[in-house]
Amino acid sequence: MRLNHVRHNSTTTSSPQKKPIYQLSQRQREFLDSALRVNQAGELAATLIYDAQKPPVVRSHPHLRPLMKHMYDQEAGHFSTFNKYIAKHQVRPTAMYPVWEVAASVLGWSTAVMGREAAMACTEAVETEIGSHYNEQVREILSWAAEAERRGEELDDELKEMVATFRRIRDEELEHLDHAVENDSKEAKPYDPLINVIRAGCRAAINVSERV
Ligand SMILES: [Fe+2]
Ligand SMILES: [Fe+2]
Numbered sequence: 001m002r003l004n005h006v007r008h009n010s011t012t013t014s015s016p017q018k019k020p021i022y023q024l025s026q027r028q029r030e031f032l033d034s035a036l037r038v039n040q041a042g043e044l045a046a047t048l049i050y051d052a053q054k055p056p057v058v059r060s061h062p063h064l065r066p067l068m069k070h071m072y073d074q075e076a077g078h079f080s081t082f083n084k085y086i087a088k089h090q091v092r093p094t095a096m097y098p099v100w101e102v103a104a105s106v107l108g109w110s111t112a113v114m115g116r117e118a119a120m121a122c123t124e125a126v127e128t129e130i131g132s133h134y135n136e137q138v139r140e141i142l143s144w145a146a147e148a149e150r151r152g153e154e155l156d157d158e159l160k161e162m163v164a165t166f167r168r169i170r171d172e173e174l175e176h177l178d179h180a181v182e183n184d185s186k187e188a189k190p191y192d193p194l195i196n197v198i199r200a201g202c203r204a205a206i207n208v209s210e211r212v
Helices: 026-060 062-088 097-114 116-150 157-182 191-211
Strands: none
Touching: 026 062, 026 097, 026 116, 026 157, 026 191, 062 157, 097 116, 097 191, 116 157, 116 191
């Protein structure tokens, strides 16, 4: 990751940093690279899942149109956020991109044709994994902030903004999870196998995308 912010010429800017900037280690930069890579892939998948789910779900349950659109629009916003980060920091997107594109569309379409409850169970499963994944990333970056604090330093503004963005997106994912439960995701049949297989698939996809 290349942080393109102003680091050493704070005296020439109008809002100088009060404390020295915490310098990221190689390991921390790699953590951010892989976080941005996996988040971009996940958000791509989310937009494709809703894209595939929307027509069958809305056809049989027109009252769900605004909800499906709302969730899709938020995912599209998340995806564009990570596209910008990826480009700005010159992070390589996952090599699995085309595979996730197909997998996400198949997952969205197949759960939607199983019915509204299965479509919602898909959202419940995905957001459970994604929400906790974002949480881990937030926790990690906050631990850097705590370390910086102990040293009398602070995270650079861009990293502060990034962690705030991760938190906002995490909250939106957890909101999708709530919408899914409110819309009878728990009534999906067969609930347990469906949820478990999707959650395992998400974890596997996360694992792979962090590395390749
Ligand atoms: Fe998202
Ligand atoms: Fe989501």
